[in-house]
Amino acid sequence: MSPSAPSISQCLPVVLPSVFQCLPVVSPSVSQYSPCLPVSPSVSPSSVSQCPQSLPVPPVCPVWQAAALCVGPELLQQDTIPEDAKARARRLLGACAGHSAGAYSASPGIEAIRQDVAQFLERRDGVPACPQNIFLATGASDAIVSILKLLVFGEGSERSGVMIPVPQYPLYSAALAELGAVQLGYLLAEERAWALDIAELRRVLAEGRRRCRPRALCVINPGNPTGQVQSREDIEAVIKFAYEERLFLLADEVYQDNVYAEGAAFHSFKKVLAQLGPPYTDTVELASFHSISKGFAGECVAPGQGGGHPWVLGFRVAGEAMGGGRGLNPAVPPFPPLFISPIISPIISPISPPQEKQAVLSALAQKAKLTQEIFNRTPGIRCNPVQGAMYAFPRIDLPPRALQAAQAQGQAPDMFFCMRLLEETGICVVPGSGFGQKEGTFHFRMTILPPADKLQVLLQKLSAFYTKFVKEFS
């Protein structure tokens, strides 16, 4: 770094704490600081971002081609566009009013696509799915916030409390802060590979009931940032808990395609609930979320680019949830007409042959193992098995002098570590404090998406930096 370049901490904007709570982004924007960063030929700062498309994961072309054809149907005459993309586009345009992607659809999304989604869910779960319970929107984020808006109401001790995991994907804490809901964080059991812990759910619920009205319970499976895949038994136990305690369930399943650890399998809440049968099926209210932005060939579309990310919401008991006196907020906007529905089709009719999908998943499994091995070989770092999603969330021991140095700078200790890492190596990881963690523990999140050779170099550099950091502050 040149002597005159500002340090990263000097570049940080000063924000009010209340504003900061509502910010879902917890890592510094690397491009903002890029003038201050050291250049590393093997590890570019963006290589640890969470978006597959910012890494060398090729875009799913027929999807984009189909989307382009829907907005520019004259391109259907072009010979260079593959027939697969044309067939997708013709079918989708046929389902739009006036054969135009610009026409309003029904509020929950284009009917034909909702039918496709229902078929996809039936194939996935082996239990019936009803198109009327499916809503399409512009991304899981939008969907989750829309549902939370329905669930948050009441004043004082009647204000809605929402149980969310700790650590959690910060969309939840940000949305709950914005809605003024009471956030009830339940700890995932790190010592059991981030499993759900029913005793902890009971503890948090009982504590929450003293100050608010807990109305909903969110589960993220597979986990972000923790990379765990919940067992069928744990999902069953959570459904029974929600039934007993009359909690609305939100199942964030956007990483359902990214399950690769040996012995791990994705079980949807919808399937497990259906298999449990009555009285659970009659009573438990469940909204589950899926998105194409995080599939095994994820397509992260920048918000605002062509309408954002499409998502699928399998809304198990929409009728009861919305009509049952649960305080439907009239200010909730209708689910947006889905201009970009074409992109959702790869979930329903996959583009890549199964062997290709398997190859991507095997590569992820290998990279997950590599990550665990290198971290667990480093004294002071402990990394749980990465079973799914695309993140590792290792725990780091930080020496007391590092804690003091962080305090002197007004930073959380893991933020201090991550900033030093970024400044000295160009590697950007996200501090655990941005996701929430058990008090007195420190973590960071990194993605395992970079190609294996680059990931190996990155992990070795990170491990070496950690060892040097601990020495410096010991």
Ligand SMILES: Cc1ncc(COP(=O)(O)O)c(C=O)c1O
């Ligand atoms: C757990 C989780 N839920 C929801 C989302 C948001 O999905 P989308 O990109 O469809 O808005 C993300 C994105 O990173 C996520 O990690």
